[in-house]
Amino acid sequence: MSRISDAISELHKLDMEADKPGWLQGIHPLPKLFVTVLFLVITVSFGKYELSGLLKLGIYLIVLFVLGDISVKLLLKRMKVVLALVCLMGIVNPFFDRREMLLLGGFAVTGGMLSAATLMLKGVYAVSASYLLIVTTSVEEICYALRRLHVPKLIVTVLMLVYRYIIVLLKETERMTEAYALRAPGQRGLDYKAWGTFAGQLLLRSMDRAQTVYDSMMMRGYDGEFYLRCKRAAGRGDYLYAAVWSAVLLFLRAGSAG
Amino acid sequence: MSILEIENLSFSYGNPRGKLSENVLEGIDIRVAEGESVGLIGENGAGKSTFLKLLTGLLTLKDGVIRVSGFAMNKENLKAIRAEIGYVFQDSDSQLFMSTVYEDVAFAPRNYGKSEEEVREAALSALRQVHMEDKVDRQIYRLSGGEKKLAAIATVLSVGAKLMLLDEPSVALDPKNRRNLIRILNELPGAKIIASHDLDFVYDTCQRVILLSGGRIAADGETEKILTDRELLEQHGLELPLSFSRGRKL
Numbered sequence: 001m002s003r004i005s006d007a008i009s010e011l012h013k014l015d016m017e018a019d020k021p022g023w024l025q026g027i028h029p030l031p032k033l034f035v036t037v038l039f040l041v042i043t044v045s046f047g048k049y050e051l052s053g054l055l056k057l058g059i060y061l062i063v064l065f066v067l068g069d070i071s072v073k074l075l076l077k078r079m080k081v082v083l084a085l086v087c088l089m090g091i092v093n094p095f096f097d098r099r100e101m102l103l104l105g106g107f108a109v110t111g112g113m114l115s116a117a118t119l120m121l122k123g124v125y126a127v128s129a130s131y132l133l134i135v136t137t138s139v140e141e142i143c144y145a146l147r148r149l150h151v152p153k154l155i156v157t158v159l160m161l162v163y164r165y166i167i168v169l170l171k172e173t174e175r176m177t178e179a180y181a182l183r184a185p186g187q188r189g190l191d192y193k194a195w196g197t198f199a200g201q202l203l204l205r206s207m208d209r210a211q212t213v214y215d216s217m218m219m220r221g222y223d224g225e226f227y228l229r230c231k232r233a234a235g236r237g238d239y240l241y242a243a244v245w246s247a248v249l250l251f252l253r254a255g256s257a258g
Numbered sequence: 259m260s261i262l263e264i265e266n267l268s269f270s271y272g273n274p275r276g277k278l279s280e281n282v283l284e285g286i287d288i289r290v291a292e293g294e295s296v297g298l299i300g301e302n303g304a305g306k307s308t309f310l311k312l313l314t315g316l317l318t319l320k321d322g323v324i325r326v327s328g329f330a331m332n333k334e335n336l337k338a339i340r341a342e343i344g345y346v347f348q349d350s351d352s353q354l355f356m357s358t359v360y361e362d363v364a365f366a367p368r369n370y371g372k373s374e375e376e377v378r379e380a381a382l383s384a385l386r387q388v389h390m391e392d393k394v395d396r397q398i399y400r401l402s403g404g405e406k407k408l409a410a411i412a413t414v415l416s417v418g419a420k421l422m423l424l425d426e427p428s429v430a431l432d433p434k435n436r437r438n439l440i441r442i443l444n445e446l447p448g449a450k451i452i453a454s455h456d457l458d459f460v461y462d463t464c465q466r467v468i469l470l471s472g473g474r475i476a477a478d479g480e481t482e483k484i485l486t487d488r489e490l491l492e493q494h495g496l497e498l499p500l501s502f503s504r505g506r507k508l
Contacts (some may be wrong), residue, residue, distance in 0.1 A: 012400075015357070015397055015399075138357065140356070140357055140361060165355070212349070215316050218316070219340055221341065221370050221417070222365075227368040
């Protein structure tokens with residue numbers, strides 16, 4: 001199976017997991033999105049040397065992964081490239097910031113090491129929290145919640161359509177690469193001379209598709225707004241979820257500030 | 259009563275340099291009655307797709323008159339006209355842009371301001387008409403080609419379209435799905451214009467056929483009469499349907 005097919009298959013699996021019956025899947029998307037955004041904001045608010053405070057914040061992820069029965073192994077598998085990039089972000093810090101901050105059993109921990117660890121941890125937290133949201137909430141529900149939070153409709157529309165059509169475009173890319181491979185036996189991958197044409201063709205086909213989709217939307221009365229709905233209204237349990245986690249996250253942040 | 263009236267329709271795509279270009283459609287006069295099924299046939303480049311796009315307002319009308327359910331085609335009436343007409347695209351993936359069948363079928367009634375209860379009723383009714391009610395929560399990508407075509411038809415039925423335009427509906431369907439589509443189209447009560455190269459499909463779904471050639475109407479009459487006229491068809495770049503070739507009617 002090609003890598004493109006694998007990617008398409010993984011996207012389909014994400015959809016199915018969001019639809020699975022489960023405690024976390026059952027929470028209304030609005031409180032879930034709110035808590036996720038709050039978590040991300042609080043994560044980013046930590047200073048570059050505040051590693052101990054940041055570590056405590058991990059309790060949010062641990063609890064949700066455990067109670068929601070979400071596989072960490074799958075997270076690592078799906079996000080390995082992103083997580084690797086995130087970990088690389090702070091890798092040069094120890095070389096620039098050599099100021100000794102503390103001693104750990106005789107080992108001097110520099111500011112660079114601390115800031116690198118903090119940066120990596122922030123990245124891991126952000127990726128994990130976003131992953132938790134995606135794997136337990138359908139795209140429509142996320143977009144519905146975004147609109148309720150007054151995110152501009154253009155952004156929400158683009159997000160929805162990109163998600164819907166990424167699979168179509170991946171399939172188109174797969175067809176084009178297969179057609180190329182069948183006429184270039186013995187060659188590995190795309191010759192660099194074909195990159196430009198390939199990209200250009202994909203762009204033209206994408207634009208063509210986009211125009212047809214837009215025509216289809218206009219034919220069905222589209223006026224610039226996707227009127228998204230959630231399957232059910234938020235209940236007391238959902239508000240309690242938001243209230244409890246908001247209180248915990250703010251408490252952890254306030255505790256670290258002192 | 260006519261659901262569609264076209265008088266002296268002509269159209270050209272024009273030229274970016276402002277020069278006059280040849281008319282793609284010329285002098286088209288057509289009336290379609292309520293509930294009538296009309297096949298639109300013609301060789302490649304005859305003007306079928308252009309004609310369909312003019313009916314939906316996707317192309318701007320320049321010469322002639324188009325009236326849909328009494329509404330004249332102009333900018334002010336476009337939304338009302340589009341509530342009366344449903345266009346089923348050749349490629350269902352271009353038409354089905356939501357994640358699930360229900361969301362796609364509910365898209366149009368929501369845009370026309372219906373309450374969520376009315377939307378649900380309209381969507382389920384449309385899905386029942388195409389026998390897809392058991393797939394209401396199915397993800398679009400999990401549908402087969404035939405199912406996508408039926409879902410696409412349901413998306414235009416949900417808003418109560420009285421005239422359905424279908425552009426090559428049988429393309430890429432296997433024989434079983436093709437037969438199923440014929441059955442379903444024959445069950446739908448509204449008027450239909452089916453543009454297709456599949457003349458056997460047209461024979462099985464339409465009582466009347468319009469043959470377009472070089473942008474003009476070359477013939478307009480009963481399906482049986484036109485689709486069995488070898489000379490007429492060959493003169494305009496077509497051939498007898500397979501059902502009638504070698505004197506064999508299937």
